[in-house]
Amino acid sequence: MSYVDPPQFVSKMIDAGENKVFMSARDTVIRAYMAGAILALAAAFAVTITVQTGNALLGAVLFPVGFCLLYLMGFDLLTGVFTLVPLALLDKRRGVTVGSMLRNWGLVFVGNFLGALTVAVMIAVTLTYGFTVDPNEVGQRLGEIGSSRTVGYAEHGAAGMLTLFVRGVLCNWMVSTGVVAAMMSTSVSGKVITMWMPIMLFFYMGFEHSVVNMFLFPSGLMLGGDFSIADYLIWNEIPTVVGNLVGGLAFVGLTLYATHARTGGEWNRPAGSEDFAIPVKANA
Template identity: 85%
Template sequence: MSYVNPPDFVKKMIDSGEAKAFMSTRDTLIRAYMAGAILALSAAFAVTVTVQTGEALLGAVLFPIGFCLLYLMGFDLLTGVFTLTPLALIDRRPGVTKRSVLRNWGLVFVGNLAGAITVAVLMAVIFTVGFSMDPNEIGQRIGTIGEGRTVGYAEHGAAGMLTLFVRAVLCNWMVSTGVVAAMMSTSVSGKVIAMWMPILLFFYMGFEHSIVNMYLFPSGLMLGGDFSITDYLVWNEIPTVLGNLVGGLTFVGLTLYATHGRSADPDPRLIGTRVKVDA
């Protein structure tokens, strides 16, 4: 595993954010569509494993397969661009504007949603044998997930909304850490190992990921989940998107940029002195 030092991978983060801000509409939509579809398939796979084995941890261990694949193929998730594109703006890269950042976010959102819903429809066909029968055990579980993470939050009012938001913040703290961790290595194996750990953590802990939810909740509605589109948008998707933005940008993008991209000047009182640091 060829390790890349923090100042160097932070530069990669900024360069990546700049490239995404300037990417054509066609390429942005295609890459976002494929990212949403692959992550949705990975979520369906993880739920299938969990239901068939009864081991939620095993499903979480295997879920990062989709994330690693989409990253290695250069596809884009909204959670990732939330963290990367603003850095190009903060670093004052020529031509990067607030409008170009928002444009990128909007296109990636649309592409991710389209990809996730495509897979939701295809998997619903499988779970119901072409909508000719009630959902199988896996389909029923997906419907239950949708209920618990919409009306389940709503039952607790403001406390439920706060919990949802915090779970979304923690989610993209981990997911964006996975995105950045892949930049710490120049080998495929190193990238995969570094990505795998934080993605496993977020999925097993039940944190809220806006793109995974773009699959789970529309799928749940098609499979008989007892909640509405309004429940999904108000009591999950919108707060989750906002929480993902805060988590990724605040705890990953800005912190790394502040200390490695534009670090503070050394303390003049320490210049010329030797500080012993224990290993």
């Protein structure tokens, strides 16, 4: 069977986190660059579908194509390394330190941003014929998204900031679930199916993904969005990054690690109950 049980895929999560820490700076940035670019293209694709069909659900259903492609090619998103790399630190893998973890996060952030920004420029060019005409409906929608998800939050003050943070938490709860779900199968079809479901959920629900936003907001600025770079950083990107970190690590990485890699042991089993228990593999 292609299914991998939890103790095994949690071990794979820890190994993956360790491997990312020791990857060269060059490889880390290139892989992150490509991940940001592919996810940005998928976001542009989903927005185009939504605008042209008027059906947001259809855009969300098709958006995960980008995530599945980048994952299968071994590229890295900031949201994924937020969840995987700390597990190698918790597991006390040799050579994994707080400094090396922060190095990985920083390099992936830079790569993701550069990749997403590259696609933002390309999309802006294609929607305006090299900035010689006004943006079409898709371009106008990109500008509106940037405004509503920065100034829109700011209008609510602290409540808006809290909402933004929680949406960031919920986003990476789902996105990291997609990353982990791909490790539950050894077949390409199994990986794609398990990744597709949580990614579709996060996109349709309008949760905040730091890397997707690295495309949406720069492109929105270039296409006439009514917000500033400071609005983008303060009222979206920074709180979203923090929310993504908390969501992926607290609700996915740590829960799986604590219950499948470093379990709390068994509750006292009544005498004789072993005869009726279903055999299970020991935790790694």
